[in-house]
Amino acid sequence: MEWLVAPFEVAFVQRALWGGMLVSLICALAGTWVVVRGMAFLGDAMSHGMLPGVALASLAGGNLLVGAALSAGVMALGVSALGRSRRFSQDTAIGLLFVGMLALGVIIVSHSRSFAVDLTGFLFGDVLAVREQDLGQLAGALTGAAVVSLLGHRAFVALSFDPRTAGTLGLRPRAAHAALLGLLTLAIVASFHVVGTLLVFGLLVAPPAAAMFWMTRIPLIMLGAAVVGCLATASGLLISWHWGTAAGATIAAVAVALFFVSALTARARQRTWRATTDEEIAHTS
Template identity: 40%
Template sequence: MLTPIDFLTDLFNPTLAFLPRALLMAVLSAVVCGVVGTHVVLRGMAFIGDAVAHSVFPGLAVAFLLSGSLVLGGAVAGVTTAVLVALLSQNRRLKEDSVIGVLFVGAFALGVVVISRAPGYAGSLQDFLFGSITGVPASDVPVALAGGAVVLAMVAAPHPQIVAVSLDRETARAAGLPVLLLDVLLSVAVSLAVVISVQTIGNVLVLALLVTPATTARLLTDRLGTMMWLGPLVGALASVVGLYLSWSIDLPTGGTIVLVLTAGFVAAWLVAPRHGLLARRRVGR
């Protein structure tokens, strides 16, 4: 197993240029998903995070076939589907989760059909589903950085309004807040965060970056402001540790990052100062 010093040496090795690029993408994905994931956890929207990961698949598949940017392709598909869900959900006879189930599963099926037309179908599908962080092309990094900045700006500017809708939709609507617009904005932000993270961790595991850091932070603090920076920090640290372990022990990067995140959540569930299992037992005595 490599020591942390050996890992740092590899990061600065010119022949391993993909490694620092992988680290940058992992941390970027964790920070963006950590911020957006706070709102996802606050609203109880974990299902939409998983569904969005499926909806971006056809855009990724088309971009792959055309040798274009996977980030841009996934963004177009994810944003289009998110807007359609917000609009179709306005029909009172349709519940939002039903619309999400229909559109996102349909989008994923379309992606499977499209990618099946690509040469090397099996390997391509595996990269999409489980990530290929060391294979991220250099051309995608500036696009991902720009996309991450856009997502953070989208969430930061209307932050109080998004929180108000999350806590009480009817009160927010009565107060004159544009609930539909805010719903669309958050759905688009989730879509873009997922697209940025897909190459790092894959469609199957991307929900972990959205939900686990924010859920861990929720166990550690009662303050929303603290949760907003603690979630991204937890995700970023887990990404660094996960990448180090996967590189030094030759493990799948996405799966290793998720396991580190899960271990952090379990630790918080056990020993969090106020909401951990041990703390609750002490109070119950």
């Protein structure tokens, strides 16, 4: 059992484990709505649309979190504004902003020869470099995400299944949608500097999608997503330690692998249940 415990006796791996678990909890709260509402493309666009703000903050010597938050805020406002148009779908608005923001970020990056390492960190993060102050920021973000999820739960549910009913019930669907975008922005901005945008997107989508094969109620899906995300974090760090692979990418790969395991297991269970049911019907008749 030493191979299982030894990596987590190292201080920086312990911080990476706690950081990844906090990110998993934040992403479980926001990612469940991303999957339920079919907002995966928006989540991807938001995570990469932060690049201009991060690039400008880095070149100016400012706070990367502030730059990321401003850039993500512009994305969220742009999606909300363009999404109201009846001439094209929201996906079109998201795609336009995604390409535009990403292109702007690359243009800014191209003016700095020293930005290559920072861009790598932006995309892939460095979960093994998590500091204690990062854990404090993630804990604060988790608290904020939990408050938004709790206060907006009823409106988010109504918005996900019937926006017209949400308006009839006085739940203000536009305000609920804006709050949901704020929750998604909080999850991405709080987590990207620790684990990178690719890992954030992986934890936003894969764990909730895996949990949905087994659960139907939103709170249970969130709980299942949190468990899958934490399992992916611990397993990814363990594999990374023994195989010498990139920690962040390994965690993301394990999260996706757990989704496919969940899908295959659920399908096998369904086939077994059908076979058992058919056999009982045959014996009865």
